[in-house]
Structure formats: structure tokens, C-alpha cells
Amino acid sequence: MLELKSISKSFHDGESELLVLREVDLTLGSGQSLALLGASGNGKSTLLQIAAGLEIQDSGEVSILGRTLSIQSERELAMLRRRHLGFVFQQFNLLPGLNVRDNLLFQRRLNRQSDRDEWTDEITEALDLGALLKRRVEVLSSGQQQRVAIARALAHKPQIVFADEPTGNLHDSLSRQVMALMVKLVTESACSLFLVTHNREMAAFTDRRLLLKEGCLHELP
Numbered sequence: 001m002l003e004l005k006s007i008s009k010s011f012h013d014g015e016s017e018l019l020v021l022r023e024v025d026l027t028l029g030s031g032q033s034l035a036l037l038g039a040s041g042n043g044k045s046t047l048l049q050i051a052a053g054l055e056i057q058d059s060g061e062v063s064i065l066g067r068t069l070s071i072q073s074e075r076e077l078a079m080l081r082r083r084h085l086g087f088v089f090q091q092f093n094l095l096p097g098l099n100v101r102d103n104l105l106f107q108r109r110l111n112r113q114s115d116r117d118e119w120t121d122e123i124t125e126a127l128d129l130g131a132l133l134k135r136r137v138e139v140l141s142s143g144q145q146q147r148v149a150i151a152r153a154l155a156h157k158p159q160i161v162f163a164d165e166p167t168g169n170l171h172d173s174l175s176r177q178v179m180a181l182m183v184k185l186v187t188e189s190a191c192s193l194f195l196v197t198h199n200r201e202m203a204a205f206t207d208r209r210l211l212l213k214e215g216c217l218h219e220l221p
């Protein structure tokens, strides 16, 4: 499904070099979920971005659904992301000016999938968005906006969802609710989840936990 082989990445800032990832190996199977833990600045987002083909590693290979990313054209990569991947970020990244429904259906429409099916009905109901569909996203509360972001990430039935601190802007009890909903829907659609979080409690929702420290991954219980 997702395979990272010997991924290294460093950033250069003038004279100094910051080695963020050191020959990292990671496999995420179909329908599996993992949480990547680690302190702020440890390279979690960098690893997620490389895994999703949004950032380029210095060395090593990433493959998604059997396709090696480094030999895909920009267009092939964009198509792969559009059809098979879903993203949820801390800052929601919804499309302002559009209502909840148009945000939810955005990626489905790019993929020429129909506006409605059992799955879109199910996520609308599970995330309790039915009454909000006509509202513009910018007037919603942060908890509502993040429910829309999760719906949008899942609506096109992706194979892998990448979520970078998806509950980072929500208070504790809302974080638990939103995470539980996301994991439930991910499980129901048999999709894989790559979750980045610095929060152990959120990481308890996934099948596996990995700690990123000094550029290396460590399996946690």
C-alpha cells in the first residue's frame, strides 16, 4: 500500500545542515492505521509530506499502491493524489466562499464521481453535517470545520488518508470525538490512515504507534 525505503532528508540553512530523517523504513498495509509521534520539530510533517509525494526526499524510495513516486510525472502524481489519497490538516484548509456541500464534494467532482451515493450519505450522517450543508464554511465553528475537512478527505473513498495534527486546533473532548469519528469512517471504508500527532491520547486510536526521534523511527507499544 505505502512503502518507504531508506528515506533520508536534511534541510540547509546557510552554513548549518539539519538532518531530519535518517534512512527511515516504513510500511503501511491496506486498511491499517498508524500514528507517528514525536516532539515538535522532529520531522513528523516532513515524513508525512514525503510519504504523500508532496515533498521530495534526498535519498530513498516511496511507493504508493505499487507505484514508485520518483518515476511518476507531475501529472501522474497529481492524479494519484486526487483519486487515491485524502488529506486532513491542522488548519482545515477548506475552500472559503463555498458551502459545506461543495467542500465535501470537491474532490469527488474532480474525479467525476457522482454527487451522491450511500457513502456520501453515510459520512454526512456520521459527521452530523446534514443541517450544515448549505452553510458557508467560514461561518462554522472549528469543530464543525474539522468535521467538514474529514468528510472532504474521505468522500471520494481514498485508499490512504494522511492526517497531520488533525485535532491540533480543537479542545480535548472535541479532539476525542473528532478522532473517533475519523477512525470509525476510515475503518468502515477499509482505507489506511497515516496520522501525525504529538498527542499520545490521539495515537491510542490507531493500530500502531511509531516515535520519530533524532531522525529514526521507534515502534511503541
Ligand SMILES: Nc1ncnc2c1ncn2[C@@H]1O[C@H](COP(=O)(O)OP(=O)(O)O)[C@@H](O)[C@H]1O
Pocket (backbone or CB within 6 Å): 011, 012, 018, 020, 038, 039, 040, 041, 042, 043, 044, 045, 046, 047
Ligand atoms: N522547508 C524547510 N526548510 C528548512 N527547514 C525546514 C523546512 N521544513 C521543515 N524544516 C525544519 O525541519 C524540522 C522538522 O520539521 P517538521 O517536519 O515540520 O517537524 P514536526 O512536524 O515534527 O514538528 C524543523 O526543525 C523545521 O524547522
Ligand SMILES: [Mg+2]
Pocket (backbone or CB within 6 Å): 044, 045, 046
Ligand atoms: Mg508538524
